[in-house]
Amino acid sequence: MAISITLDDDLATQLQLQATALNLSIEELARQILGEAVATRHDHEAAWQVCNQRRIELIRKQFAEGLSPEESSELQQLQDQADQHVEHLDEQRLDDLKQLYTKAKRIVLRFLFGAALSTPRPQSNYYSRFSSCGYEFILVML
Numbered sequence: 001m002a003i004s005i006t007l008d009d010d011l012a013t014q015l016q017l018q019a020t021a022l023n024l025s026i027e028e029l030a031r032q033i034l035g036e037a038v039a040t041r042h043d044h045e046a047a048w049q050v051c052n053q054r055r056i057e058l059i060r061k062q063f064a065e066g067l068s069p070e071e072s073s074e075l076q077q078l079q080d081q082a083d084q085h086v087e088h089l090d091e092q093r094l095d096d097l098k099q100l101y102t103k104a105k106r107i108v109l110r111f112l113f114g115a116a117l118s119t120p121r122p123q124s125n126y127y128s129r130f131s132s133c134g135y136e137f138i139l140v141m142l
Contacts, residue, residue, distance in 0.1 A: 048085060051078055061087075 007015065012026075019029040046125035054096060058071055 048081075051081055052085075054078060055082055 015026055017024045017028060022029060024032075055075065058067060058075040059079065061067060061071070062075065
């Protein structure tokens with residue numbers, strides 16, 4: 001399967017330099033890098049699923065029959081890992097929200113000031129639709 005990826009100039013230059021140093025084509029190096037990244041991500045997600053399943057089992061056992069001291073310690077370690085995992089997801093969601101806020105603010109400012117400076121403000125409601133971070137948004141100004 002052929003896939004095209006557009007890179008910014010700095011990243012393309014870095015990729016070219018590394019490919020040259022390794023005596024590889026840019027395509028070969030990109031395939032290696034992407035392959036390693038996908039494998040690492042898959043391995044990390046698979047490991048997280050196993051740990052989280054064990055954490056759930058221990059939580060159920062804790063309420064059903066109680067835990068041994070070793071199991072309590074294991075549960076605490078798994079809970080700490082879960083907290084770190086969720087914190088990382090929270091950071092990603094917060095970054096997504098910041099990007100959405102910035103885009104919405106730009107649209108509103110463009111509407112308010114762009115319309116005031118260049119064109120008359122529309123008499124009807126203003127409607128704008130945009131997608132970001134996998135979500136679709138509709139901005140309506142009455």
